Amino acid sequence: MPQFEKSLVWFRRDLRVFDHAALHHALKASKTVFCAFVFDTDILQPLLDAGLTADRRIEFIHDSIVELDLELRKLGGALIVRHGSAADVIPALARQLDINAVFSNRDYEPQARQRDAAVASALAAAGCGWQSFKDQVIFEQDEILTLSGQPFSVFTPYKNAWMKKLATADGPFFLQPYQIEKYAARLAPPPAQPGKIPGLAELGFRETNLRTLKITPGMSGATALLENFLPRIGNYEEARNFPALKGLSYLSIHLRFGTISIRTLARAAYQALHHGAAASGAAVWLSELIWRDFYFMILYHHPHVAQRAFKPDYDAIQWENGQHAQLLFQAWCAGCTGYPLVDAAMLQLKQSGYMHNRLRMVAASFLIKDLGIDWRWGERYFAEQLNDFDLAANNGGWQWAASSGCDAQPYFRIFNPVTQSEKFDAEGKFIRRYLPQLTGLGNKHIHAPWLAPAKDLQDAGIRLGENYPLPLVQHDDARKQTLQRYAVVKKALEE
Ligand SMILES: Cc1cc2nc3c(=O)[nH]c(=O)nc-3n(C[C@H](O)[C@H](O)[C@H](O)COP(=O)(O)OP(=O)(O)OC[C@H]3O[C@@H](n4cnc5c(N)ncnc54)[C@H](O)[C@@H]3O)c2cc1C
Incomplete structure (x- = not known):
C-alpha cells in the first residue's frame, strides 16, 4: 500500500x-x-x-x-x-x-x-x-571510510576500498538501475491546460554555439556519446593524454546535468573490466569515475575547500597581486601567454566550453606555478566557462594543481609547458587547430616559437609580439620563483 x-x-x-x-x-x-x-x-x-x-x-x-x-x-x-x-x-x-x-x-x-x-x-x-x-555517485558521504572510520584523503586507498565494496556480496546492488517504467502508471497525467516551458529568451538568455559544437543535450545526446565511446574504451589508457586524439568519452556535461546516470557508466566500465582487450582501458576509465566520487566525498566532508586550501598551510602562500597580476591573468584567459599549448587550451575552453583533461592540468599549473597567480582566480574562470563545471571536481583539479589539495601533486613538481607540449602534442596538431597563425611553423619549433630561428618564423609568417605573443615569462625563472613562493609550505612541512 x-x-x-x-x-x-x-x-x-x-x-x-x-x-x-x-x-x-x-x-x-x-x-x-x-x-x-x-x-x-x-x-x-x-x-x-x-x-x-x-x-x-x-x-x-x-x-x-x-x-x-x-x-x-x-x-x-x-x-x-x-x-x-x-x-x-x-x-x-x-x-x-x-x-x-x-x-x-x-x-x-x-x-x-x-x-x-x-x-x-x-x-x-x-x-x-x-x-x-x-x-549522483556510487558511494557517498560515509559509505567509504578508512579502517579507523575516517574519510579518506588519499585517492589510491580510497579507490581500493571503493573497489572492495563493489566486490562484496552487496556490490552489484550499488550498480543496479532504479526501475521507473514498472511503476509509471502512478505518474500524474498531464494537466488539461498544459503549462508552457519558457523559451531561452523568456529566461533572459540567448542561443549559443552549442549545436555548432555538435553537443546534443538530453538523454538522447548522452546515450549517443556512450555508444560512441564504448567501442573505444579499450584504447582509453593510451589515447587519453593526447588532446588531438578522440580518446575520451566527452560525457562530463551529461554527468553534470544527470542526462545519464553514474550507475549506467560505472556498470559499463565494470563489465568491460572482464573483457580481455578492453580491460586495461576500462580500468583506467573506471578509475576516473572513482575520482569523481572521491571529490564529491571530499567536498561533503570538507566544505571549506570551496574557499580555502584543503591543507591549511597553503593558505600562507603569497600570490602575485595588483595590476601586473591582473594583466597576466587576462592574457592567460585570452590565450595570449606565448606558450602555444597553454594558449590553444585556453582557446578551446573559450570557443567550446570544454578543455581536455591533460590541458586542464597544464593550463592550471601554468597559471599557478608560472604566473604565480592564486588558484582561486583560475578556478573561478573555469567555473564560468566550463560546460561541465562541477564545484567538487573543479576545486579538486585546481587544488591538485596548486599542490594544496588532498592527494595533490607535490609543490616542487612543476609542469614544464614546453615539454608537456612536445610529449602530448608532438606534431602540434592540437596547437594548429586553435592557433592557425602558427600552422607554418615546423613540429620542432611549434612548442616554443620564440626559440625558432628568425628565418623559420619569417617563412611561417609569424611576427612575435604582433600576430603571436612573446612568452609572458621564462619558465625556468618562473620555476625558481615558485619554489621560493612555496618555501612557506616547505617550512611548515618541516616543523
Ligand atoms: C583544473 C581542473 C579542473 C577540472 N574541472 C572539472 C569540472 O569542473 N567538472 C568536471 O566534471 N571535471 C573537471 N575536471 C576533471 C576532468 O578534466 C574532466 O572530468 C574531463 O576532462 C571531462 O572530460 P570527459 O568527460 O571526456 O572525461 P573522461 O576522461 O571520459 O572521464 C569520464 C568521466 O570521469 C570523470 N572524471 C575524469 N577525470 C576526472 C578528474 N580528474 N576528477 C574528477 N572526475 C573526473 C568525469 O565525470 C568524466 O566525465 C577538472 C580537472 C582539472 C585538472
Missing part, C-alpha cells in the same frame, strides 16, 4: 527518466507522482547581472528539460516547469498540489545543501515531508 497520496519529484541535476533514484522511490511510495523543474533565479540572476546572457549550460539544461518533458509524457506523466526562486517555488507548488512529500536526489555542494535544508524546513512547517536519495 503506497505510503503517500501525492508526491512531487523535484528534478535538479538529474534530468532523465531512467535509473533515477528519487523518481523510483517516489513512484514506489505514492499513489500519484508529480514531476517538477525550476529555472532557479537564485542561480540564473547572478549570471544575468554579470551580463553572461549566452551560457551554453543554460541552453543545454533548457533543451534537456524539453526532452525530459517529452519522455515523461511517453510514460503518461508530464513536467511542471517554473521560473523563480526554487526555495519559494517548491514549497508553494507543494501547497498548491496538496503534496504529502517532496522527493529529490542529494546535492553535495554547500549552497545546494543550504537551499535544500531551507526547503525541507519550509515544507515541514506546512506538514509536508522531504525525502532525499543518493543518485
Whole structure:
C-alpha cells in the first residue's frame, strides 16, 4: 500500500527518466507522482547581472528539460516547469498540489545543501515531508571510510576500498538501475491546460554555439556519446593524454546535468573490466569515475575547500597581486601567454566550453606555478566557462594543481609547458587547430616559437609580439620563483 497520496519529484541535476533514484522511490511510495523543474533565479540572476546572457549550460539544461518533458509524457506523466526562486517555488507548488512529500536526489555542494535544508524546513512547517536519495555517485558521504572510520584523503586507498565494496556480496546492488517504467502508471497525467516551458529568451538568455559544437543535450545526446565511446574504451589508457586524439568519452556535461546516470557508466566500465582487450582501458576509465566520487566525498566532508586550501598551510602562500597580476591573468584567459599549448587550451575552453583533461592540468599549473597567480582566480574562470563545471571536481583539479589539495601533486613538481607540449602534442596538431597563425611553423619549433630561428618564423609568417605573443615569462625563472613562493609550505612541512 503506497505510503503517500501525492508526491512531487523535484528534478535538479538529474534530468532523465531512467535509473533515477528519487523518481523510483517516489513512484514506489505514492499513489500519484508529480514531476517538477525550476529555472532557479537564485542561480540564473547572478549570471544575468554579470551580463553572461549566452551560457551554453543554460541552453543545454533548457533543451534537456524539453526532452525530459517529452519522455515523461511517453510514460503518461508530464513536467511542471517554473521560473523563480526554487526555495519559494517548491514549497508553494507543494501547497498548491496538496503534496504529502517532496522527493529529490542529494546535492553535495554547500549552497545546494543550504537551499535544500531551507526547503525541507519550509515544507515541514506546512506538514509536508522531504525525502532525499543518493543518485549522483556510487558511494557517498560515509559509505567509504578508512579502517579507523575516517574519510579518506588519499585517492589510491580510497579507490581500493571503493573497489572492495563493489566486490562484496552487496556490490552489484550499488550498480543496479532504479526501475521507473514498472511503476509509471502512478505518474500524474498531464494537466488539461498544459503549462508552457519558457523559451531561452523568456529566461533572459540567448542561443549559443552549442549545436555548432555538435553537443546534443538530453538523454538522447548522452546515450549517443556512450555508444560512441564504448567501442573505444579499450584504447582509453593510451589515447587519453593526447588532446588531438578522440580518446575520451566527452560525457562530463551529461554527468553534470544527470542526462545519464553514474550507475549506467560505472556498470559499463565494470563489465568491460572482464573483457580481455578492453580491460586495461576500462580500468583506467573506471578509475576516473572513482575520482569523481572521491571529490564529491571530499567536498561533503570538507566544505571549506570551496574557499580555502584543503591543507591549511597553503593558505600562507603569497600570490602575485595588483595590476601586473591582473594583466597576466587576462592574457592567460585570452590565450595570449606565448606558450602555444597553454594558449590553444585556453582557446578551446573559450570557443567550446570544454578543455581536455591533460590541458586542464597544464593550463592550471601554468597559471599557478608560472604566473604565480592564486588558484582561486583560475578556478573561478573555469567555473564560468566550463560546460561541465562541477564545484567538487573543479576545486579538486585546481587544488591538485596548486599542490594544496588532498592527494595533490607535490609543490616542487612543476609542469614544464614546453615539454608537456612536445610529449602530448608532438606534431602540434592540437596547437594548429586553435592557433592557425602558427600552422607554418615546423613540429620542432611549434612548442616554443620564440626559440625558432628568425628565418623559420619569417617563412611561417609569424611576427612575435604582433600576430603571436612573446612568452609572458621564462619558465625556468618562473620555476625558481615558485619554489621560493612555496618555501612557506616547505617550512611548515618541516616543523
Ligand atoms: C583544473 C581542473 C579542473 C577540472 N574541472 C572539472 C569540472 O569542473 N567538472 C568536471 O566534471 N571535471 C573537471 N575536471 C576533471 C576532468 O578534466 C574532466 O572530468 C574531463 O576532462 C571531462 O572530460 P570527459 O568527460 O571526456 O572525461 P573522461 O576522461 O571520459 O572521464 C569520464 C568521466 O570521469 C570523470 N572524471 C575524469 N577525470 C576526472 C578528474 N580528474 N576528477 C574528477 N572526475 C573526473 C568525469 O565525470 C568524466 O566525465 C577538472 C580537472 C582539472 C585538472
